[in-house]
Amino acid sequence: MTWVSNNLDLIVSLTVAHLRQSALPIILGLLLALPLGWLAFRFRRARGPILVSSGLLYTVPSLALFAILPPLLGISFLSIANLIIALTIYAVAIMVRSVADALGSIDPDVRSAAVAMGYRPWRSFWSVELPLAGPVILAGLRVAAVSTISLATVGVLIGAENLGYLFTNGLQRRIVPEVLAGVVAVMVIALVIDLVLVIAGRMLMPWAPRRPDRKSKAERAMAS
Amino acid sequence: MNLFAEAFAWLFSPDRLTGSHPLPAAIGEHLFYTFVSVAIAALIAVPLGYLVGHTGKGRDLAVALAGAGRAVPSFGLIVLLVLVLGVTHKPLAAVITFVLLAVPSILAGAYSGLESIDRAVIDAGRATGMTEWQIFRRIEVPLGLPLLVAGMRSAVLQVVATVTLAAYVGLGGLGYYIIQGVPLRRYDQILGGALAVTILALVLDGVFALLERLAVPPGAPRQSRKSSRREIQTREEMEQIEHYPVEQSN
Numbered sequence: 405m406t407w408v409s410n411n412l413d414l415i416v417s418l419t420v421a422h423l424r425q426s427a428l429p430i431i432l433g434l435l436l437a438l439p440l441g442w443l444a445f446r447f448r449r450a451r452g453p454i455l456v457s458s459g460l461l462y463t464v465p466s467l468a469l470f471a472i473l474p475p476l477l478g479i480s481f482l483s484i485a486n487l488i489i490a491l492t493i494y495a496v497a498i499m500v501r502s503v504a505d506a507l508g509s510i511d512p513d514v515r516s517a518a519v520a521m522g523y524r525p526w527r528s529f530w531s532v533e534l535p536l537a538g539p540v541i542l543a544g545l546r547v548a549a550v551s552t553i554s555l556a557t558v559g560v561l562i563g564a565e566n567l568g569y570l571f572t573n574g575l576q577r578r579i580v581p582e583v584l585a586g587v588v589a590v591m592v593i594a595l596v597i598d599l600v601l602v603i604a605g606r607m608l609m610p611w612a613p614r615r616p617d618r619k620s621k622a623e624r625a626m627a628s
Numbered sequence: 629m630n631l632f633a634e635a636f637a638w639l640f641s642p643d644r645l646t647g648s649h650p651l652p653a654a655i656g657e658h659l660f661y662t663f664v665s666v667a668i669a670a671l672i673a674v675p676l677g678y679l680v681g682h683t684g685k686g687r688d689l690a691v692a693l694a695g696a697g698r699a700v701p702s703f704g705l706i707v708l709l710v711l712v713l714g715v716t717h718k719p720l721a722a723v724i725t726f727v728l729l730a731v732p733s734i735l736a737g738a739y740s741g742l743e744s745i746d747r748a749v750i751d752a753g754r755a756t757g758m759t760e761w762q763i764f765r766r767i768e769v770p771l772g773l774p775l776l777v778a779g780m781r782s783a784v785l786q787v788v789a790t791v792t793l794a795a796y797v798g799l800g801g802l803g804y805y806i807i808q809g810v811p812l813r814r815y816d817q818i819l820g821g822a823l824a825v826t827i828l829a830l831v832l833d834g835v836f837a838l839l840e841r842l843a844v845p846p847g848a849p850r851q852s853r854k855s856s857r858r859e860i861q862t863r864e865e866m867e868q869i870e871h872y873p874v875e876q877s878n
């Protein structure tokens with residue numbers, strides 16, 4: 405553990421870089437998944453193609469995606485942009501489905517009630533549907549955030565400086581504590597970000613069930 | 629686009645059949661590590677998952693495990709195990725890593741498969757005088773099979789991706805071409821290797837999607853047919869909310 409105390413500065417600066425590199429894909433992923441998930445929910449024709457293609461994108465191994473994106477987008481292989489775009493694609497692939505399921509889990513009566521009260525579609529989406537879909541979307545966001553943080557470490561292979569550096573450097577120098585510190589640090593920040601999301605969700609969505617009944621409508625919809 | 633042509637030229641060049649790392653051998657290694665690891669993981673996770681699903685005990689632990697699994701950086705874990713077990717035991721270290729990564733998905737598939745069964749069906753079995761073992765063998769296993777296969781599908785995909793990364797510690801497989809091509813700036817080789825591993829992943833995903841369909845017993849409710857690995861994940865997500873904050877997520 406002396407390695408950790410002697411290299412605390414390195415770990416802290418890599419953690420900050422790691423968080424910075426993960427935050428953008430998580431936020432971008434959510435912003436892209438919302439309209440895509442809505443399209444998949446709203447238009448039956450769009451549902452299949454959107455959900456299937458996001459499933460297929462999720463299937464592509466990370467290292468392969470890093471190699472396929474640059475020639476497609478004209479970016480450099482060894483670039484942060486490559487990492488950010490690849491992680492954003494995975495985040496979108498995870499969240500599109502939960503957005504579509506979340507919107508689909510809303511009781512149609514609630515939607516009809518909003519229409520009956522004179523809500524136009526745009527307003528109904530923002531003030532009725534999105535708040536009700538929020539808790540399920542949050543569940544998807546949490547999965548996407550945690551996987552993004554752990555996947556970002558692979559970025560070190562395409563030149564991104566983040567906690568993954570502790571793995572490659574630790575292997576080359578054969579320092580076990582360094583690699584262990586990297587694994588633990590990634591898990592800790594994933595846990596912390598997850599907690600932050602849960603707390604933010606409770607504050608922003610006080611109507612969300614704290615311990616949803618196992619057979620809550622949302623879950624039944626997701627399980628089907 | 630030109631690069632893609634070069635990558636395909638690289639993939640289908642006769643040179644791929646010779647040399648120190650022929651392509652068929654790399655595909656073979658990749659598949660070998662994937663199937664061995666998933667098989668070992670299934671031997672561990674399926675009985676455990678069935679136990680959890682049948683008795684309902686230890687469910688919180690299984691959910692927490694599935695959650696923690698996603699937060700573990702697989703690349704870091706493989707490097708760590710290679711260092712700890714020694715470079716001479718690379719294949720062992722790699723297989724242990726892959727098994728650890730595959731267990732949570734298969735476990736989740738096994739117990740959620742049993743949990744997804746309508747209680748009335750099980751009660752009906754009991755009412756007709758079936759023993760616990762008969763209920764398990766004749767009702768729970770067949771009806772839970774599609775979700776179990778879905779869990780194995782996601783485990784296979786995760787392992788395929790991690791075997792690719794394991795090339796960094798010198799394990800071979802299709803990731804070798806990508807990892808080795810980076811310092812040499814051989815982009816046709818990098819992209820060729822990437823396309824090969826992507827195609828492998830897509831084919832395996834397709835095979836398991838088909839198996840999932842075949843696993844639905846005749847007469848079973850259509851609902852289970854639609855289930856996919858992604859939906860299991862979402863189920864877990866809901867479960868995690870329920871049990872927060874005991875475990876880390878993902």
